[in-house]
Amino acid sequence: MYNLVAVRVAGWISALGRAGHFLSDVTRSLRDVGTWAGLTAVQMRRIGVQSLPIAVFISIFTGIVLALLSSYSFTGAVPLYFVGTFVGKAMMLELAPVLVGLALAGRVGANIAAELGTMRVTEQVDALETLAYNPHAYLVVPRVVAATSMFPVVVALAMAVGMGAGWIASISLLELSTPDFVKGLRLFYQFKDVWFGLVKAMSFGLVIALIGCHKGLSTRGGAEGVGRETTSAVVLSAEMILVLDAFWAVVLL
Numbered sequence: 001m002y003n004l005v006a007v008r009v010a011g012w013i014s015a016l017g018r019a020g021h022f023l024s025d026v027t028r029s030l031r032d033v034g035t036w037a038g039l040t041a042v043q044m045r046r047i048g049v050q051s052l053p054i055a056v057f058i059s060i061f062t063g064i065v066l067a068l069l070s071s072y073s074f075t076g077a078v079p080l081y082f083v084g085t086f087v088g089k090a091m092m093l094e095l096a097p098v099l100v101g102l103a104l105a106g107r108v109g110a111n112i113a114a115e116l117g118t119m120r121v122t123e124q125v126d127a128l129e130t131l132a133y134n135p136h137a138y139l140v141v142p143r144v145v146a147a148t149s150m151f152p153v154v155v156a157l158a159m160a161v162g163m164g165a166g167w168i169a170s171i172s173l174l175e176l177s178t179p180d181f182v183k184g185l186r187l188f189y190q191f192k193d194v195w196f197g198l199v200k201a202m203s204f205g206l207v208i209a210l211i212g213c214h215k216g217l218s219t220r221g222g223a224e225g226v227g228r229e230t231t232s233a234v235v236l237s238a239e240m241i242l243v244l245d246a247f248w249a250v251v252l253l
Contacts, residue, residue: 022214026144029137039142047108047143047209048150052157054107055100059158062095063087063165071174080176084184087166092193096158098245101204104151105237108205109212112143113233116216117226125217135217144209151205152198159197192252200248207244208237 029036070086116139119125128135163185170176215233219225 018218019214022217023210025136026140026210026213029134029141032134032137032141035134035137036141036145039138040145043142043146044150046111047146047205048154051104051107051150051154054103055154055158056161058099058103059091059096059162060165062099063091063162063167064169066090066095066162067166067169067174071170071176080174081180081184082187083166083170083174083176084181085187086184087170088163088185088189089193091159091162091166092197094197094245096162097155097197097200097204098241100155100158101151101201101208101241102238104154104204105208105241106234108147109208109233109237110230112209112212113216113219113230114226116213117219117229120217120219121222121226140213140217143213144206147205147209148202149205151201151208155197155201156194159194196248196252199252200245203244203248204241207240211237211240 066087067083070083071080116125119139125135125139128138167178167181170181171178212233215229215236219229221228
C-alpha cells in the first residue's frame, strides 16, 4: 500500500515537472515572433470563427430557457421585468463563458490534442526539429495566442445572442413588453459584468489550448495513445474551466 501511494505521488510530481518544463518552453518560444506570427491568423479562423455556430446554438436555447425559468420562479413574487435582469446577469457573468467554454473544450481542445498527437506519433514533430524549427513556436504558440484572443470574441457574441433570445422569448411567450425587458436588463447592470465574463473566457481559452498542446505533444503509443490523450485533454480542460470559474468568482466579484 505504501509503495503504491509513493508511486502515485512520484507520478504526480513527474507530471507536474513535465508541465512546468512545457510552460517554460512555450514562454521562451514567444520571442520567436517570425515563426508563430504568420500561423496565428489561420488558427484564429479555425479556433474562433469556426466555433461561432456552436456558440450561437448554445446561447439561443440558453437565453430562452433562462427567460422561461425566471418567469416561472418570479410569478407572484417579484415584478416580471426582473426576467431581463436575470437573463442579462446570468448570460454575462456565468452561462455564456462557462457553457461555451465547456463546449469548446470538446471541440478545440480535442482537435488540438488529436492533431498534435497524430503529428507526434507519426514523427512529424521530430521532422520539424530536424529541420531546425522550434516545435513550440511553430505548433503551440499560434494555437495558444489564437485561443486566448478569440475565446472572448466568441463569448461576447454568445452573450449578445443569449440576451436577444431571452428578449424574443419574453415578448412572444411571456407577454412581457420590450420596454419592461430592457428596464430589467438595465436595472442592476454594471460594466464589469461584461469584462468579468470576457476575462473568464480569455483564461478558458488559454488553459484549453495549453492543455491540448501539452497532451498532444506528450502522446505515445500510436493511435491508442492519441485517443487516450485526446480524452484526457477534454476532461482536464473541463475540470480546469470549473476551477477557474470559481477562482474568478472569488477574485473579481
